[in-house]
Amino acid sequence: MLPNLTDYLQDLPELGLDGLRLRPLREADAAAWHAYLRDEAVTRHTSWQLDGPDALVNLIRGYGQPSESHSLRLAIVTADGALAGTIGLNEISVSARRAEIAYDVAPPYWRRGFATRACDTVTVWALRELGFARIQATVLDTNVASAGVLERCGFQREGLLRRYRLVRGISRDFWMYARANAAQD
Helix, strand or coil: CCCCHHHHCCCCCCCCCCCCEEEECCHHHHHHHHHHHCCHHHHCCCCCCCCCHHHHHHHHHHHCCHHHHCCEEEEEECCCCCEEEEEEEEEEECCCCEEEEEEEECHHHCCCCHHHHHHHHHHHHHHHCCCCCEEEEEEECCCHHHHHHHHHCCCEEEEEEEEEEEECCEEEEEEEEEEECHHHC
């Protein structure tokens, strides 16, 4: 049985990178999050439908109630408190003991290993501490960078999901990746 996820937001895993840490996403993060999500280079290979900072505030409120929203999102912050990115679990299914991991990183922090470290840390935490059996990810077929992050984190590519999700009004193909809890085999 999975624990109450809200309880775990108080005791998040360490990222092990100097000055970089995870914390619950706050409504005050919406403006900084929106500022880098507006960058087409950030969202080009994603299905993000950005409606503005107010929509992000509503998302953040939902992430604070994972049992109701079936999702949670964490801020990746630097030593000075700057929002470097976010990472979280979407489509949490307690009965199936699985969730979908998703992340984004602000461009000034690209190519520094932040996404890989956060993805691996949150995946291990979700499998070991939270009791999930499977963490999966869907990646737009053109998102080579995200596929690389997942592969470095031990995720296996399982197959292509044809016309899986709308991306700016067009049905697009996504790769399915997953990492399973080997201790439960």
